[in-house]
Amino acid sequence: MSPTAAKARRPLATPPVAASPFPYNPGSLLSVQDLTLDALSHLLARATALENQDPLTRARILAKRRIALLFYESSTRTRTSFELAAKGLGADTTLVSSLSSSIEKGESLKDTGLTLRALGAEAIILRHSSSGAPWLLEAETRLPVLNAGDGMHEHPTQALLDLRTMLAHLRPGAEAITAETLSGVTVSIVGDILHSRVARSNMLLLPRLGARVLLCGPKELLPEVAAQTGPGVEIERDFEAALRQSQVVMMLRIQAERLAGLQLDLEEYKAAYQLTGQRLAAHAPKAVVLHPGPIIRGLELTAGVADGPQSAILEQIRNGVAIRMAVVERALMAEQEQGGRA
Amino acid sequence: MTALVIRGGHLVDPAAGVDLDKDILLKDGRVAEIASPGKLKQAEGAEVLDATGLTVAPGLIDMHVHLREPGQGYKETIATGTAAAAAGGFTAVAAMPNTFPVNDSPEITRWMQVPERGASIRVFPIAAATRGSKGEAINDYAALKSAGAVAVSDDGLPILKDSVMREALAAAARVGLTVIQHAEDTRITHVADKVAAMNAGPTAFKLGLRGWPNEAESGIVERDIRLVAELREARAHLHVAHISTAAALAAVRQARRNGLRVTCEVAPHHFLLTDEHVGLYDTNAKMCPPLRSAADRDALIEALLDGVVDAIATDHAPHAVHEKEVEFERAPNGIIGLETALGLCLRWLHHEWKLPLGRVLSLLSAQPAALLGLKGRGTLAVGSFADVVVFDPKAEWTYNARQGKSKSHNSPFDGWTMQGRVRWTISEGRIAYDAESA
Numbered sequence: 001m002s003p004t005a006a007k008a009r010r011p012l013a014t015p016p017v018a019a020s021p022f023p024y025n026p027g028s029l030l031s032v033q034d035l036t037l038d039a040l041s042h043l044l045a046r047a048t049a050l051e052n053q054d055p056l057t058r059a060r061i062l063a064k065r066r067i068a069l070l071f072y073e074s075s076t077r078t079r080t081s082f083e084l085a086a087k088g089l090g091a092d093t094t095l096v097s098s099l100s101s102s103i104e105k106g107e108s109l110k111d112t113g114l115t116l117r118a119l120g121a122e123a124i125i126l127r128h129s130s131s132g133a134p135w136l137l138e139a140e141t142r143l144p145v146l147n148a149g150d151g152m153h154e155h156p157t158q159a160l161l162d163l164r165t166m167l168a169h170l171r172p173g174a175e176a177i178t179a180e181t182l183s184g185v186t187v188s189i190v191g192d193i194l195h196s197r198v199a200r201s202n203m204l205l206l207p208r209l210g211a212r213v214l215l216c217g218p219k220e221l222l223p224e225v226a227a228q229t230g231p232g233v234e235i236e237r238d239f240e241a242a243l244r245q246s247q248v249v250m251m252l253r254i255q256a257e258r259l260a261g262l263q264l265d266l267e268e269y270k271a272a273y274q275l276t277g278q279r280l281a282a283h284a285p286k287a288v289v290l291h292p293g294p295i296i297r298g299l300e301l302t303a304g305v306a307d308g309p310q311s312a313i314l315e316q317i318r319n320g321v322a323i324r325m326a327v328v329e330r331a332l333m334a335e336q337e338q339g340g341r342a
Numbered sequence: 343m344t345a346l347v348i349r350g351g352h353l354v355d356p357a358a359g360v361d362l363d364k365d366i367l368l369k370d371g372r373v374a375e376i377a378s379p380g381k382l383k384q385a386e387g388a389e390v391l392d393a394t395g396l397t398v399a400p401g402l403i404d405m406h407v408h409l410r411e412p413g414q415g416y417k418e419t420i421a422t423g424t425a426a427a428a429a430g431g432f433t434a435v436a437a438m439p440n441t442f443p444v445n446d447s448p449e450i451t452r453w454m455q456v457p458e459r460g461a462s463i464r465v466f467p468i469a470a471a472t473r474g475s476k477g478e479a480i481n482d483y484a485a486l487k488s489a490g491a492v493a494v495s496d497d498g499l500p501i502l503k504d505s506v507m508r509e510a511l512a513a514a515a516r517v518g519l520t521v522i523q524h525a526e527d528t529r530i531t532h533v534a535d536k537v538a539a540m541n542a543g544p545t546a547f548k549l550g551l552r553g554w555p556n557e558a559e560s561g562i563v564e565r566d567i568r569l570v571a572e573l574r575e576a577r578a579h580l581h582v583a584h585i586s587t588a589a590a591l592a593a594v595r596q597a598r599r600n601g602l603r604v605t606c607e608v609a610p611h612h613f614l615l616t617d618e619h620v621g622l623y624d625t626n627a628k629m630c631p632p633l634r635s636a637a638d639r640d641a642l643i644e645a646l647l648d649g650v651v652d653a654i655a656t657d658h659a660p661h662a663v664h665e666k667e668v669e670f671e672r673a674p675n676g677i678i679g680l681e682t683a684l685g686l687c688l689r690w691l692h693h694e695w696k697l698p699l700g701r702v703l704s705l706l707s708a709q710p711a712a713l714l715g716l717k718g719r720g721t722l723a724v725g726s727f728a729d730v731v732v733f734d735p736k737a738e739w740t741y742n743a744r745q746g747k748s749k750s751h752n753s754p755f756d757g758w759t760m761q762g763r764v765r766w767t768i769s770e771g772r773i774a775y776d777a778e779s780a
Contacts, residue, residue, distance in 0.1 A: 012640070014614070015614050130671045130672065131549055131551050132551075132622065135623050153549060154550070225546075226547055229548055
């Protein structure tokens with residue numbers, strides 16, 4: 001054997017990564033990746049059907065079923081919209097928040113989940129500051145768990161309502177979702193990508209429908225590895241260049257609570273990344289402007305843009321209720337439809 | 343003490359250069375005689391262990407374990423931890439000092455070794471390098487050594503300050519001890535109240551977890567090597583614990599070429615798993631240093647095969663079930679490893695990657711014995727301690743963490759296929775583990 005041949009070692013077999021056991025419950029929505037395109041189509045159709053249904057008829061769908069909202073982080077939109085969605089279907093809801101419960105006394109997530117289950121909760125909607133918390137809760141309770149935002153990880157219902165909003169503008173009347181539904185569409189996500197669960201869920205969802213996702217922001221808030229999240233995801237640091245390519249512009253808030261000592265010059269940030277009326281008119285006069293909220297007027301976007309004709313921010317919020325009705329319905333009906341699961 | 347004969351086995355003793363069928367007589371805690379099958383001269387009256395078809399080797403030595411005593415007996419005790427060790431074929435373990443209180447005194451060092459602790463094999467304490475492992479003031483190494491400490495380390499935490507690390511290396515060298523460094527630049531991995539939870543990279547980004555970059559390890563290793571070079575005359579010995587990155591390995595490799603006394607150990611989880619094994623927040627895949635990228639893992643395998651790695655050590659780190667059943671970020675670091683090390687090393691290093699059995703056993707015994715200066719261990723030459731493992735090299739079995747001897751079950755290898763089943767573990771002539779009566 002020649003010295004070079006001896007050096008070129010054959011690739012070594014190494015232990016494989018085991019297949020994921022999640023979700024344990026077919027009603028759970030932990031990640032946007034749990035949904036097939038068929039399931040997505042079905043959810044979007046149900047959202048529309050439920051929205052248009054007579055409220056009294058609708059309220060019989062989950063009449064008196066018990067749903068717990070477990071919130072370890074503050075929330076206005078997501079909490080209220082999940083609550084209205086569940087109540088719209090007739091379910092009884094109860095809210096447990098970390099500041100007014102035994103969580104303050106040191107109760108673990110597992111024990112809080114088991115307690116809610118023992119109290120008769122048939123599904124848990126969880127908002128948590130730790131990435132991955134919904135997976136733990138689902139594994140321990142085996143209930144349908146709806147991820148209402150976990151740390152810096154995912155916020156699947158937000159991505160679904162974003163999708164519904166985009167489709168209404170770009171593909172009105174589209175029925176079924178396919179891998180080409182958003183072909184030719186570029187969506188820019190701008191700002192604090194690093195700490196954003198909304199960005200991650202959208203990055204994982206939109207390319208599956210054919211969209212191209214451009215991530216835009218400074219290095220501190222958008223590390224290079226973000227481009228390796230999956231196919232169809234790219235980085236474009238020049239905001240105006242990103243705008244020029246976009247049919248949809250999603251602005252994000254800087255998450256001061258997760259910065260962990262990171263120092264940012266806000267004036268510099270605004271100069272480079274603030275969405276102003278002038279920028280929008282010059283570079284993306286037809287783009288739909290989205291924002292998951294809460295918005296900080298005068299920081300990531302100006303008041304004029306937030307309230308302007310291209311803004312779909314309030315539509316997003318309205319879509320949230322419809323989407324969450326469909327997701328909550330699925331949580332409690334999935335098991336029945338599949339005839340249970342081992 | 344009764345005498346024991348191990349008959350009919352195949353002796354593999356890499357330190358003595360033996361790889362032959364041999365019968366062995368153990369007497370008074372020592373190896374008394376080795377002879378060709380059936381040829382022992384002094385075996386009269388000895389109890390006989392039939393090792394036909396089995397491999398007989400020097401007992402394994404794990405230079406990096408956490409036995410949790412004093413202070414955290416709910417995770418593990420010296421008795422349960424050494425029972426797990428014996429079941430895994432180990433006859434000696436070196437216990438890290440991050441106990442409660444920290445083992446930074448001759449009193450605790452002695453306390454860990456008294457018979458009341460119920461150890462079934464030998465426990466060699468590693469004492470804290472600095473008072474309370476706070477990284478500020480170094481301890482009295484001479485006193486710790488005479489109490490039985492075999493090395494010094496602040497494991498779990500790094501010795502960060504240049505001046506303190508230099509002083510530790512110099513003081514340890516004066517009394518003939520090694521400084522074992524937990525190479526983690528906590529100025530990078532702990533920012534404000536946020537602690538890195540896994541390896542930095544695409545997987546951490548996808549999972550929304552804060553990343554522990556490779557430089558936080560390699561930077562400390564490089565700094566330490568500079569200090570060892572400055573202390574070349576003093577023959578300072580740096581040992582890098584649980585090395586996990588290609589960059590740190592490259593630094594160690596270069597230091598050795600430069601003739602410095604720099605050694606390192608690798609844990610089985612680091613050469614087998616990658617950050618992708620974290621899956622969806624499996625807290626049994628959370629340890630410090632974290633599981634790394636495939637490129638780092640491959641560099642570790644390469645370094646094991648080409649000899650840059652000096653020892654395999656498990657970093658056995660038991661945690662109670664309730665401590666690991668929490669949000670990933672909140673879960674404590676570490677996994678147990680004593681009962682899976684041999685099975686994993688034989689399955690992967692030997693069988694799959696073709697490292698000769700003698701080399702595998704040397705990394706698990708003779709080499710750690712040499713690093714810690716354990717005289718008469720890591721070999722079965724006549725006159726050595728009667729520390730022996732007898733195992734069936736061909737047996738395949740499935741690991742069930744809950745059925746193990748450790749008090750804790752936190753292992754990512756639960757359900758994995760292992761190769762090589764321990765039949766007996768003999769510690770200083772006494773049977774410490776017998777598979778048939780276990």
